[in-house]
Amino acid sequence: MGVRPLRTATLAVVSLLFVGLADAALRTLAAEASSSSLPSDASFVFDGNSSDIAQQLYVRHVAGDTADSIELAVVPTAVANRLDPLNIDFNTLPGLVQRALLWDTGFALAPGGEAVQMWTLDGYSMAELAIPQEDVIDAQCTFINCTQPDDVTVYYSRTCRGDNMTSVSRCVVDEFDDPGAVSYAGMMWSNGGDPDMAPLIRLRNHAWTESYGASFSVYVVHTTSAEDDPAWGTCPSGYASLSVPCHRRDNISDTMAAALSTPTGSAWVTTWLEQYDESDSGFNWLRLIPVILGTIFAFAICILQSSGEPSQEGSVEEWGVESSRDVE
Structure with a gap:
């Protein structure tokens, strides 16, 4: 050649x-x-039909809302594993970011303030734990209807056996202590919500004994404060809020336990956390690959071109061409 x-x-x-x-x-x-990519869906509305609490907290954070920091005696390992590569201390994050991170990683807060592990069922994500009203109806529960300030009709469960409610639940919560469970009278399920609210992730144990002797205990995530959560059988004075009933971890079958999914967190929440990266390692070196390859490519062309041209001082015989003198 x-x-x-x-x-x-x-x-x-x-x-x-x-x-x-x-x-x-x-x-x-x-x-x-x-x-x-960070959420940019302008059509997203936190109205009690979704448990995408992390996205709502992001929306409120961007809008300028703030909240008190969450002080955890023990930061869950799963949360720490997301923060350590970014060199982020959980205690330095803004309150709304802390709350979103906990929920997205599969945790809610017990009455004592500790983070409690949650699991999901049937392939649902943490953003999909809100139970549709149709499912609660199928569980033979009754409701009270309330009207919000925006004239939207919302619903709270009124009468419902604990096992009926958990039959349509999409989540499981680890055991936690709730000293006020016996005297607590709240509703296990509700929809609705203020689009401008910064939802809480507050756990309560709904425990009671029916007149016929059956006892129940249902763990519920409440997204509003105790002061704003209406007592059983009453409507709130303002907006309603999402309530998510879950199974107790110590009260599920082995078959159900084997089917649990442990939340791992959303990529977009990790992207949000990168804004608080305290290290210098946040640069994505992949972005340099096209530049480096372009430089190598240009350098290779220069070498090949320079090696492919005969020098003026070189002999033409070096390029395999016979001299005119040889022809003669």
């Missing part, structure tokens, strides 16, 4: 290599962007 065909083939190989590697790098960056 002559020099020029060899040079052309080499340039073609280098070009294909450059295009392939650059395309792979750009595809990786595009995949990261699509999976971890």
Whole structure:
């Protein structure tokens, strides 16, 4: 093969290599962007039909809302594992970010303030734990209807056996202590909500004994304060709020236990957390790959071009061309 065909083939190989590697790098960056972009859905409304508490807290955080910091005696390992690579201390995060991180990682807060592990059932995510009213109706529960300040009709469960309610539940909560459970009179399920609220992740144990002797205990996540949560059988003075009933971890079958899913957290929440990265390692080196490859490609072309041209001082015989004098 002559020099020029060899040079052309080499340039073609280098070009294909450059295009392939650059395309792979750009595809990786595009995949990261699509999976971890911060929420931008203007149609999202926190109205009690979704348990996407993390997104609502992000919306309120961006709007300028604040909340007291959450002080945990023990930060859950799953939460720490998300923060450690970013060199973030949980206690330094804003209150709403702390709350969103806990929920997104599968935790709610017990009356004593400790973070309690949650699991999901049937493949649901933490954003999909709100039980539709139709399911609660199928569980043979009754309701009271209330009207919010925005004239929207919302519902609270009124009469319902504990096992009927948990039959349509989508979550399981680890055991926790609730000293006020015996005297607590609240409602296990509700929808509705203030679109401008910053939801809480407050756990309560709904425990009672029916007149016929059956005893029940249902763990419920309440998204509003105790002061704003109406007593059983009454409507709130303002907006309603989402309530999410869950199974107790110590009261499920082995079959159900084997089917539990442990929340791992959303990519977009990790992206949000990166804003609080206290290290210098937040730069994505993948972004340099196209630049580096471009430099190598240009350098290779220069070398091949310079090596492919005969010097003016060189002999033409060096390039395999007969001298006119030899022909003569």
